[in-house]
Amino acid sequence: MTTAARTPQQDRSRATRRRLLEAAVECLAELGWNGSTVTVVAERAGVTRGAAQHHFPTREDLFTAAVEHVTAERLTGGGPGTGELPPPGPARTEAVVELIVRLYTGPLFRAALHLWVAAATEEPLRERIVALENRVGRESHRAALEFLGVDEGAAGVRETVQATMDLARGLGLANLLTDDAARRRGVVRQWSAMLEDALRGHRGD
Protein backbone atom coordinates (compact mmCIF):
# COMPACT_ATOMS: atom_id res chain seq x y z
CA MET A 1 0.00 0.00 0.00
CA THR A 2 2.97 2.29 0.62
CA THR A 3 3.81 2.09 -3.11
CA ALA A 4 0.24 2.90 -4.10
CA ALA A 5 0.18 5.84 -1.70
CA ARG A 6 3.32 7.19 -3.30
CA THR A 7 1.88 6.82 -6.85
CA PRO A 8 0.05 9.94 -7.96
CA GLN A 9 -3.61 9.40 -8.90
CA GLN A 10 -2.83 10.11 -12.56
CA ASP A 11 -0.18 7.39 -12.76
CA ARG A 12 -2.54 4.86 -11.18
CA SER A 13 -5.23 5.78 -13.63
CA ARG A 14 -2.80 5.35 -16.53
CA ALA A 15 -1.69 1.96 -15.20
CA THR A 16 -5.33 0.82 -14.92
CA ARG A 17 -6.03 1.97 -18.46
CA ARG A 18 -3.01 0.07 -19.72
CA ARG A 19 -3.99 -3.13 -17.89
CA LEU A 20 -7.48 -2.88 -19.40
CA LEU A 21 -6.10 -2.43 -22.93
CA GLU A 22 -3.76 -5.39 -22.62
CA ALA A 23 -6.46 -7.60 -21.09
CA ALA A 24 -8.84 -6.59 -23.90
CA VAL A 25 -6.42 -7.77 -26.60
CA GLU A 26 -5.82 -11.06 -24.75
CA CYS A 27 -9.56 -11.66 -24.39
CA LEU A 28 -10.29 -10.90 -28.05
CA ALA A 29 -7.48 -13.20 -29.21
CA GLU A 30 -8.62 -16.09 -26.99
CA LEU A 31 -12.39 -15.72 -26.82
CA GLY A 32 -13.32 -13.86 -30.00
CA TRP A 33 -15.75 -10.94 -30.19
CA ASN A 34 -18.75 -12.79 -28.76
CA GLY A 35 -16.89 -13.88 -25.66
CA SER A 36 -15.21 -10.54 -25.04
CA THR A 37 -17.43 -8.38 -22.86
CA VAL A 38 -16.36 -5.41 -20.76
CA THR A 39 -17.07 -7.50 -17.65
CA VAL A 40 -14.72 -10.31 -18.73
CA VAL A 41 -11.95 -7.81 -19.55
CA ALA A 42 -12.38 -5.91 -16.27
CA GLU A 43 -12.14 -9.16 -14.33
CA ARG A 44 -8.97 -10.20 -16.14
CA ALA A 45 -7.44 -6.77 -15.53
CA GLY A 46 -8.36 -6.90 -11.84
CA VAL A 47 -10.48 -3.76 -12.14
CA THR A 48 -14.14 -3.14 -11.29
CA ARG A 49 -16.63 -2.93 -14.12
CA GLY A 50 -17.36 0.66 -13.06
CA ALA A 51 -13.69 1.63 -13.33
CA ALA A 52 -13.50 0.01 -16.78
CA GLN A 53 -16.53 2.01 -17.92
CA HIS A 54 -15.03 5.19 -16.53
CA HIS A 55 -12.07 4.71 -18.92
CA PHE A 56 -14.06 3.30 -21.85
CA PRO A 57 -17.75 4.18 -21.93
CA THR A 58 -18.65 1.56 -24.57
CA ARG A 59 -17.48 -1.90 -25.54
CA GLU A 60 -16.49 -0.52 -28.96
CA ASP A 61 -14.34 2.18 -27.31
CA LEU A 62 -12.49 -0.40 -25.24
CA PHE A 63 -11.65 -2.86 -28.00
CA THR A 64 -10.82 -0.31 -30.69
CA ALA A 65 -8.48 1.51 -28.28
CA ALA A 66 -6.95 -1.81 -27.23
CA VAL A 67 -5.99 -2.92 -30.74
CA GLU A 68 -4.67 0.57 -31.54
CA HIS A 69 -2.62 0.80 -28.33
CA VAL A 70 -0.99 -2.62 -28.64
CA THR A 71 -0.28 -2.09 -32.36
CA ALA A 72 1.41 1.25 -31.66
CA GLU A 73 3.51 -0.40 -28.95
CA ARG A 74 4.63 -3.19 -31.27
CA LEU A 75 5.47 -0.76 -34.06
CA THR A 76 7.57 1.49 -31.87
CA GLY A 77 8.89 -0.52 -28.95
CA GLY A 78 8.38 -4.15 -29.91
CA GLY A 79 10.78 -4.61 -32.81
CA PRO A 80 14.51 -4.03 -33.07
CA GLY A 81 15.78 -0.60 -33.94
CA THR A 82 17.03 -0.44 -37.52
CA GLY A 83 20.53 -0.43 -36.01
CA GLU A 84 20.09 -4.01 -34.79
CA LEU A 85 19.15 -5.31 -38.24
CA PRO A 86 21.80 -6.71 -40.63
CA PRO A 87 23.16 -4.16 -43.16
CA PRO A 88 21.07 -3.66 -46.36
CA GLY A 89 21.08 -6.81 -48.51
CA PRO A 90 19.42 -10.25 -48.61
CA ALA A 91 19.86 -10.98 -44.88
CA ARG A 92 18.25 -7.70 -43.84
CA THR A 93 15.37 -8.10 -46.29
CA GLU A 94 14.62 -11.56 -44.88
CA ALA A 95 14.90 -10.27 -41.29
CA VAL A 96 12.42 -7.48 -42.05
CA VAL A 97 9.96 -9.87 -43.74
CA GLU A 98 10.19 -12.14 -40.68
CA LEU A 99 9.56 -9.14 -38.43
CA ILE A 100 6.45 -8.11 -40.38
CA VAL A 101 5.14 -11.67 -40.59
CA ARG A 102 5.64 -12.12 -36.83
CA LEU A 103 3.42 -9.07 -36.24
CA TYR A 104 0.67 -10.74 -38.26
CA THR A 105 0.87 -14.21 -36.74
CA GLY A 106 0.71 -13.40 -33.02
CA PRO A 107 -2.14 -12.72 -30.58
CA LEU A 108 -2.42 -9.07 -31.66
CA PHE A 109 -3.37 -10.04 -35.23
CA ARG A 110 -5.76 -12.67 -33.90
CA ALA A 111 -7.45 -10.00 -31.76
CA ALA A 112 -7.60 -7.55 -34.67
CA LEU A 113 -9.05 -10.25 -36.94
CA HIS A 114 -11.91 -10.95 -34.54
CA LEU A 115 -12.61 -7.23 -34.37
CA TRP A 116 -12.50 -6.75 -38.18
CA VAL A 117 -14.83 -9.64 -38.84
CA ALA A 118 -17.29 -8.48 -36.17
CA ALA A 119 -17.15 -5.01 -37.73
CA ALA A 120 -18.28 -6.46 -41.08
CA THR A 121 -21.76 -7.03 -39.67
CA GLU A 122 -21.96 -4.42 -36.85
CA GLU A 123 -22.37 -0.90 -38.18
CA PRO A 124 -21.25 1.20 -35.17
CA LEU A 125 -18.07 -0.86 -34.91
CA ARG A 126 -17.39 -0.80 -38.65
CA GLU A 127 -16.78 2.93 -38.91
CA ARG A 128 -14.34 2.88 -36.00
CA ILE A 129 -12.41 -0.06 -37.39
CA VAL A 130 -12.11 1.42 -40.88
CA ALA A 131 -10.54 4.55 -39.37
CA LEU A 132 -8.27 2.44 -37.15
CA GLU A 133 -7.21 0.27 -40.10
CA ASN A 134 -6.24 3.38 -42.08
CA ARG A 135 -4.07 4.74 -39.28
CA VAL A 136 -2.44 1.39 -38.54
CA GLY A 137 -1.93 0.65 -42.24
CA ARG A 138 -0.14 3.96 -42.84
CA GLU A 139 2.08 3.50 -39.79
CA SER A 140 3.02 -0.08 -40.68
CA HIS A 141 3.79 0.88 -44.27
CA ARG A 142 6.04 3.73 -43.14
CA ALA A 143 7.85 1.43 -40.67
CA ALA A 144 8.35 -1.23 -43.37
CA LEU A 145 9.88 1.32 -45.79
CA GLU A 146 12.26 2.52 -43.08
CA PHE A 147 13.32 -1.00 -42.06
CA LEU A 148 13.85 -2.04 -45.68
CA GLY A 149 15.75 1.18 -46.29
CA VAL A 150 13.91 1.95 -49.53
CA ASP A 151 12.32 5.05 -50.94
CA GLU A 152 8.85 4.67 -52.43
CA GLY A 153 9.58 7.20 -55.14
CA ALA A 154 10.87 4.43 -57.45
CA ALA A 155 8.38 2.62 -59.71
CA GLY A 156 6.84 -0.45 -58.13
CA VAL A 157 8.42 -0.03 -54.67
CA ARG A 158 5.20 1.13 -53.04
CA GLU A 159 3.22 -1.80 -54.46
CA THR A 160 5.96 -4.30 -53.59
CA VAL A 161 5.96 -3.19 -49.95
CA GLN A 162 2.14 -3.25 -49.91
CA ALA A 163 2.22 -6.79 -51.32
CA THR A 164 4.51 -7.78 -48.45
CA MET A 165 1.93 -6.55 -45.92
CA ASP A 166 -0.89 -8.28 -47.82
CA LEU A 167 1.11 -11.51 -47.87
CA ALA A 168 1.74 -11.21 -44.12
CA ARG A 169 -1.99 -10.69 -43.55
CA GLY A 170 -2.74 -13.82 -45.59
CA LEU A 171 -0.15 -15.81 -43.62
CA GLY A 172 -1.76 -14.57 -40.41
CA LEU A 173 -5.13 -15.87 -41.54
CA ALA A 174 -3.60 -19.21 -42.56
CA ASN A 175 -2.28 -19.52 -38.99
CA LEU A 176 -5.65 -18.99 -37.31
CA LEU A 177 -6.82 -22.58 -36.86
CA THR A 178 -3.60 -24.57 -37.08
CA ASP A 179 0.10 -23.97 -36.48
CA ASP A 180 1.29 -23.04 -39.97
CA ALA A 181 4.90 -22.24 -38.97
CA ALA A 182 6.63 -24.96 -41.02
CA ARG A 183 4.92 -24.11 -44.32
CA ARG A 184 5.26 -20.41 -43.56
CA ARG A 185 9.06 -20.61 -43.27
CA GLY A 186 9.32 -21.73 -46.89
CA VAL A 187 7.01 -18.98 -48.12
CA VAL A 188 8.87 -16.30 -46.13
CA ARG A 189 12.22 -17.44 -47.47
CA GLN A 190 11.01 -17.46 -51.07
CA TRP A 191 9.19 -14.14 -50.72
CA SER A 192 12.29 -12.54 -49.17
CA ALA A 193 14.40 -13.60 -52.15
CA MET A 194 11.85 -12.19 -54.62
CA LEU A 195 11.52 -8.98 -52.60
CA GLU A 196 15.28 -8.54 -52.49
CA ASP A 197 15.43 -8.89 -56.30
CA ALA A 198 12.66 -6.31 -56.69
CA LEU A 199 14.14 -3.78 -54.25
CA ARG A 200 17.82 -4.08 -55.18
CA GLY A 201 18.84 -0.92 -56.97
CA HIS A 202 16.16 1.13 -55.17
CA ARG A 203 18.16 1.38 -52.00
CA GLY A 204 21.03 3.44 -53.26
CA ASP A 205 23.28 0.34 -53.06
Added chain:
Amino acid sequence: MTTAARTPQQDRSRATRRRLLEAAVECLAELGWNGSTVTVVAERAGVTRGAAQHHFPTREDLFTAAVEHVTAERLTGGGPGTGELPPPGPARTEAVVELIVRLYTGPLFRAALHLWVAAATEEPLRERIVALENRVGRESHRAALEFLGVDEGAAGVRETVQATMDLARGLGLANLLTDDAARRRGVVRQWSAMLEDALRGHRGD
Protein backbone atom coordinates in the same frame (compact mmCIF):
# COMPACT_ATOMS: atom_id res chain seq x y z
CA MET B 1 -46.77 -27.94 -60.63
CA THR B 2 -46.67 -29.95 -63.86
CA THR B 3 -42.90 -29.44 -64.00
CA ALA B 4 -42.54 -30.55 -60.40
CA ALA B 5 -44.63 -33.66 -61.08
CA ARG B 6 -42.37 -34.58 -63.96
CA THR B 7 -39.21 -34.15 -61.87
CA PRO B 8 -38.19 -37.36 -60.14
CA GLN B 9 -38.05 -37.14 -56.35
CA GLN B 10 -34.25 -37.45 -56.38
CA ASP B 11 -33.78 -34.49 -58.71
CA ARG B 12 -36.05 -32.36 -56.56
CA SER B 13 -34.11 -33.33 -53.47
CA ARG B 14 -30.84 -32.43 -55.19
CA ALA B 15 -32.22 -29.06 -56.29
CA THR B 16 -33.37 -28.32 -52.72
CA ARG B 17 -29.97 -29.24 -51.36
CA ARG B 18 -28.30 -26.96 -53.87
CA ARG B 19 -30.59 -24.04 -53.05
CA LEU B 20 -29.83 -24.50 -49.36
CA LEU B 21 -26.07 -24.52 -49.98
CA GLU B 22 -26.17 -21.38 -52.08
CA ALA B 23 -28.44 -19.57 -49.62
CA ALA B 24 -26.11 -20.59 -46.78
CA VAL B 25 -23.09 -18.96 -48.46
CA GLU B 26 -25.10 -15.80 -49.18
CA CYS B 27 -26.28 -15.59 -45.56
CA LEU B 28 -22.81 -16.12 -44.13
CA ALA B 29 -21.32 -13.47 -46.43
CA GLU B 30 -24.00 -10.91 -45.57
CA LEU B 31 -24.91 -11.66 -41.95
CA GLY B 32 -21.83 -13.34 -40.53
CA TRP B 33 -21.86 -16.45 -38.34
CA ASN B 34 -24.03 -15.01 -35.57
CA GLY B 35 -26.78 -14.01 -37.97
CA SER B 36 -26.70 -17.20 -40.02
CA THR B 37 -29.07 -19.73 -38.49
CA VAL B 38 -30.60 -22.74 -40.22
CA THR B 39 -33.99 -20.98 -40.03
CA VAL B 40 -32.72 -17.89 -41.88
CA VAL B 41 -31.10 -20.02 -44.58
CA ALA B 42 -34.19 -22.22 -45.03
CA GLU B 43 -36.34 -19.12 -45.41
CA ARG B 44 -34.03 -17.63 -48.03
CA ALA B 45 -33.95 -20.93 -49.93
CA GLY B 46 -37.76 -21.21 -49.80
CA VAL B 47 -37.58 -24.49 -47.93
CA THR B 48 -39.13 -25.52 -44.59
CA ARG B 49 -36.87 -25.75 -41.57
CA GLY B 50 -37.68 -29.47 -41.37
CA ALA B 51 -36.57 -30.06 -44.96
CA ALA B 52 -33.34 -28.15 -44.30
CA GLN B 53 -32.65 -30.33 -41.26
CA HIS B 54 -33.38 -33.45 -43.26
CA HIS B 55 -30.52 -32.51 -45.58
CA PHE B 56 -28.21 -31.06 -42.91
CA PRO B 57 -28.81 -32.32 -39.36
CA THR B 58 -26.68 -29.58 -37.71
CA ARG B 59 -25.84 -25.95 -38.37
CA GLU B 60 -22.16 -26.95 -38.71
CA ASP B 61 -23.08 -29.55 -41.37
CA LEU B 62 -24.96 -26.99 -43.42
CA PHE B 63 -22.34 -24.23 -43.45
CA THR B 64 -19.30 -26.47 -43.88
CA ALA B 65 -20.97 -28.24 -46.81
CA ALA B 66 -22.00 -24.87 -48.28
CA VAL B 67 -18.51 -23.40 -48.36
CA GLU B 68 -17.12 -26.66 -49.73
CA HIS B 69 -19.78 -26.96 -52.46
CA VAL B 70 -19.48 -23.38 -53.70
CA THR B 71 -15.67 -23.54 -53.65
CA ALA B 72 -15.66 -26.75 -55.70
CA GLU B 73 -18.02 -25.12 -58.19
CA ARG B 74 -15.82 -22.05 -58.56
CA LEU B 75 -12.69 -24.15 -58.98
CA THR B 76 -14.16 -26.37 -61.67
CA GLY B 77 -16.92 -24.47 -63.42
CA GLY B 78 -16.47 -20.84 -62.40
CA GLY B 79 -13.21 -19.92 -64.07
CA PRO B 80 -12.16 -20.12 -67.69
CA GLY B 81 -10.73 -23.37 -69.01
CA THR B 82 -6.98 -23.10 -69.49
CA GLY B 83 -7.73 -22.87 -73.22
CA GLU B 84 -9.36 -19.46 -72.78
CA LEU B 85 -6.31 -17.99 -71.02
CA PRO B 86 -3.58 -16.17 -72.99
CA PRO B 87 -0.59 -18.36 -73.95
CA PRO B 88 2.13 -18.81 -71.30
CA GLY B 89 3.93 -15.53 -70.60
CA PRO B 90 3.37 -12.26 -68.71
CA ALA B 91 -0.26 -11.78 -69.87
CA ARG B 92 -1.27 -15.26 -68.76
CA THR B 93 0.48 -14.97 -65.43
CA GLU B 94 -1.38 -11.72 -64.72
CA ALA B 95 -4.69 -13.24 -65.86
CA VAL B 96 -4.19 -16.19 -63.49
CA VAL B 97 -3.28 -13.92 -60.55
CA GLU B 98 -6.43 -11.89 -61.25
CA LEU B 99 -8.47 -15.09 -61.34
CA ILE B 100 -7.11 -16.26 -57.98
CA VAL B 101 -7.50 -12.85 -56.38
CA ARG B 102 -11.10 -12.65 -57.64
CA LEU B 103 -11.83 -15.95 -55.83
CA TYR B 104 -10.59 -14.40 -52.59
CA THR B 105 -12.37 -11.07 -52.85
CA GLY B 106 -15.93 -12.19 -53.58
CA PRO B 107 -18.83 -13.31 -51.36
CA LEU B 108 -17.48 -16.88 -51.15
CA PHE B 109 -14.31 -15.72 -49.39
CA ARG B 110 -16.33 -13.46 -47.14
CA ALA B 111 -18.50 -16.43 -46.16
CA ALA B 112 -15.46 -18.65 -45.58
CA LEU B 113 -13.84 -15.93 -43.48
CA HIS B 114 -16.84 -15.72 -41.14
CA LEU B 115 -16.77 -19.49 -40.79
CA TRP B 116 -13.00 -19.65 -40.12
CA VAL B 117 -13.13 -16.95 -37.49
CA ALA B 118 -16.12 -18.56 -35.75
CA ALA B 119 -14.21 -21.86 -35.82
CA ALA B 120 -11.34 -20.27 -33.88
CA THR B 121 -13.51 -20.16 -30.75
CA GLU B 122 -16.02 -22.98 -31.37
CA GLU B 123 -14.47 -26.40 -30.96
CA PRO B 124 -16.95 -28.63 -32.87
CA LEU B 125 -16.75 -26.29 -35.86
CA ARG B 126 -12.97 -25.98 -35.71
CA GLU B 127 -12.22 -29.60 -36.54
CA ARG B 128 -14.55 -29.55 -39.56
CA ILE B 129 -13.08 -26.34 -40.90
CA VAL B 130 -9.48 -27.50 -40.55
CA ALA B 131 -10.31 -30.58 -42.64
CA LEU B 132 -12.20 -28.44 -45.17
CA GLU B 133 -9.33 -25.95 -45.40
CA ASN B 134 -6.90 -28.78 -46.16
CA ARG B 135 -9.05 -30.15 -48.97
CA VAL B 136 -9.76 -26.72 -50.46
CA GLY B 137 -6.12 -25.65 -50.10
CA ARG B 138 -4.84 -28.72 -51.99
CA GLU B 139 -7.41 -28.29 -54.75
CA SER B 140 -6.70 -24.57 -55.20
CA HIS B 141 -2.96 -25.15 -55.27
CA ARG B 142 -3.32 -27.85 -57.92
CA ALA B 143 -5.57 -25.60 -60.04
CA ALA B 144 -3.12 -22.69 -59.74
CA LEU B 145 -0.21 -24.87 -60.92
CA GLU B 146 -2.24 -26.05 -63.89
CA PHE B 147 -3.36 -22.53 -64.88
CA LEU B 148 0.17 -21.16 -64.55
CA GLY B 149 1.47 -24.13 -66.51
CA VAL B 150 4.32 -24.82 -64.10
CA ASP B 151 5.68 -27.94 -62.47
CA GLU B 152 6.38 -27.78 -58.75
CA GLY B 153 9.42 -30.01 -59.10
CA ALA B 154 11.66 -26.96 -59.64
CA ALA B 155 13.17 -25.22 -56.60
CA GLY B 156 11.01 -22.45 -55.19
CA VAL B 157 7.99 -22.99 -57.49
CA ARG B 158 5.86 -24.58 -54.79
CA GLU B 159 6.56 -21.73 -52.33
CA THR B 160 6.03 -19.07 -55.00
CA VAL B 161 2.59 -20.46 -55.86
CA GLN B 162 1.77 -20.76 -52.14
CA ALA B 163 2.82 -17.13 -51.65
CA THR B 164 0.38 -16.17 -54.42
CA MET B 165 -2.48 -17.83 -52.52
CA ASP B 166 -1.37 -16.24 -49.24
CA LEU B 167 -1.21 -12.84 -50.90
CA ALA B 168 -4.70 -13.35 -52.35
CA ARG B 169 -5.99 -14.28 -48.88
CA GLY B 170 -4.47 -11.09 -47.47
CA LEU B 171 -6.05 -9.02 -50.26
CA GLY B 172 -9.38 -10.67 -49.48
CA LEU B 173 -9.11 -9.63 -45.84
CA ALA B 174 -8.14 -6.07 -46.85
CA ASN B 175 -11.36 -5.91 -48.87
CA LEU B 176 -13.65 -6.91 -45.99
CA LEU B 177 -14.67 -3.49 -44.66
CA THR B 178 -13.98 -1.18 -47.60
CA ASP B 179 -13.74 -1.47 -51.37
CA ASP B 180 -10.02 -2.01 -51.86
CA ALA B 181 -10.18 -2.51 -55.66
CA ALA B 182 -8.08 0.51 -56.69
CA ARG B 183 -5.15 -0.24 -54.39
CA ARG B 184 -5.45 -3.96 -55.17
CA ARG B 185 -4.96 -3.40 -58.90
CA GLY B 186 -1.49 -1.97 -58.31
CA VAL B 187 -0.51 -4.84 -56.02
CA VAL B 188 -1.80 -7.46 -58.48
CA ARG B 189 0.11 -5.91 -61.37
CA GLN B 190 3.34 -5.70 -59.40
CA TRP B 191 3.02 -9.23 -58.00
CA SER B 192 2.24 -10.62 -61.46
CA ALA B 193 5.48 -9.13 -62.81
CA MET B 194 7.48 -10.60 -59.89
CA LEU B 195 5.75 -13.97 -60.25
CA GLU B 196 6.46 -14.05 -64.00
CA ASP B 197 10.17 -13.39 -63.30
CA ALA B 198 10.23 -16.20 -60.74
CA LEU B 199 8.40 -18.77 -62.89
CA ARG B 200 10.02 -18.03 -66.25
CA GLY B 201 12.29 -20.91 -67.08
CA HIS B 202 10.20 -23.37 -65.02
CA ARG B 203 7.53 -23.67 -67.66
CA GLY B 204 9.53 -25.33 -70.38
CA ASP B 205 9.40 -22.07 -72.35
